[in-house]
Amino acid sequence: MADKAITTAAGAKIIPNVMTKKQRIKRDKWLYLLLIPGLIYFIVFKYIPMWGIVIAFQDYSPFLGVFESSWVGFDHFKFFFTNPDFIRLFRNTFLLALYDLIFFFPAPIIISLLLNELRISWYKRTVQTFIYVPHFMSWVIIASMSYVFLTTSGGIVNELLEQFVGRKFNFLSSPEWFRPMIIGQIIWKEVGWGTVIFLAALAGVSQEQYEAAIVDGAGRLRRMWHVTLPALRPTIIILLILRLGNFLDTGFQQIYLMSNALNRSVADVFDTYVYFIGITQGAFSYSAAVGLFKSVVGIVLILGANHFAKKMGQEGLF
């Protein structure tokens, strides 16, 4: 800084060998040039839409635009919170998230523990190669395959059920099967991928710990319980925090693809509601208000989960 210049006894000013801000900016001009395209992306496609949220407080009309549309304050929010849709959406979103947490979350941990016990390494690698595949498939492909296999007209699952149980189940279009089907798809698609991070954590467990456990007379199960599982604990906690932080994030694509007129009563979640009301019916302001409500709850959950993590002595996410 220029004002930090030291005046010597002779009165001459010595500028310390530290560049001023201006000089550093000038030195890095090429770096700023590289930064510009990405920065423009974030401003245009992330921050302009954030500013666009103001339409949630307006009666936005596409013809008038954001600047000319009339302001209505919290009317859309009031309408939403007193609307029976609100309870239904909240219930559907909450139950899907809860089932996901109960049934999906532990699955990769269990599979990782089992994979870790496989002694034949080529067999382990082969199983891993297979179970990672569905993660890279689109939801459209997963949904299409579900339609092929679960349909009551000739799908293999119902053919088998008819043979062994004596009846068919309308998985694809009945409200009571919607949630199990969604969770089942998530498990099938993501359980393998979910093991990647746990197996990476297990790679760091030293052999000596297992050997010590054997000397102490621990059998297979006890070694899994007292050595392998504790090694996974930090990873499990971090992922649990992340999951709680994103609790309301049900996958739009999956739910949109699997919902239809017959199961809509349980399938509608905040995201799909915003799409149907906003994009297909054109109620921009009202659906933007619903979206904003969800975003605000989301940020509160993430900050809350992070705060909680730090309190528990974990590192936290940020």
Added chain:
Amino acid sequence: MHKMHNTPLGRVFDVFNVILLGLIGVATVVPFLHIIAGSFATDAELSRRSFFLFPEEPTLGAFRYIFSTDAVVNSLFTSVFVTTVGTAVSMILTLTMAYPLSRKNMVGRNVVMNLVLFSMLFSGGMIPTFILVRSLGLMDSYWALILPMAINPFNLIIVKNFFQQLPVELEEASKIDGCSEIGTFWRIMLPLSMPVIATFTLFYSVFYWNDFFQALLYINDNTKWPIQLLLQQLVTVPDMNIGELDESFYEQPRESIKLAVIVVATVPILFLYPFLQKHFAKGVLIGSVKG
């Protein structure tokens, strides 16, 4: 793997474990195998047998039909275009933005980093983004499938962390040799980043190929649908068929045709899979470097 003395109970567990994991492995790939087999089968066989891995009379009929329709050919063109151009755009934006953000003494770096991080916590949401894309005049344009999701902030941060952990001496040496910042980036940093570039090129390609949500929002013109949206309309919308989209064919959507479109929409991913498998662990591990 840990070698250890095994009790009889432990051996029973081992056998059970091998069988269980084998079944899980089979359960993840066998459905695909049936889809592939079915796409080469006749419709008569598909209505007679609900599951098989080898068609009795293999035929290319379904593929011949779908490649004769404009709908499938157009959608493949869209998907290939969006995937290649989109991946290129995403990689250029991600790399050029990650590099300056990795230079710790750059003025304003923290401001930009916080902008990025905040955008991961809070977003304008579907409707304001939709209105933006529409007012930019991008409806029914391939750019609507590329630009709104061009930078994945998670990828950006992982690449930034990667640049950050490269040794500083390299950069200093190249400056002494008279390289500019851009020269250093281009001649020193990028060649060292090939594994990261490969990883994220694959990830972005998979994203663009698989996405149907952007097209659902922004593409109304069905001649510009990507393959995923076409497949979704074909399989999950009752009574929709490719012929109807062509307005020249009016036959019922046949089962083998649906399966053939599923195969066409899946095959590029299966070809990329060996490379993906080689690289994704790296992506996960590089990301764990905090900074």
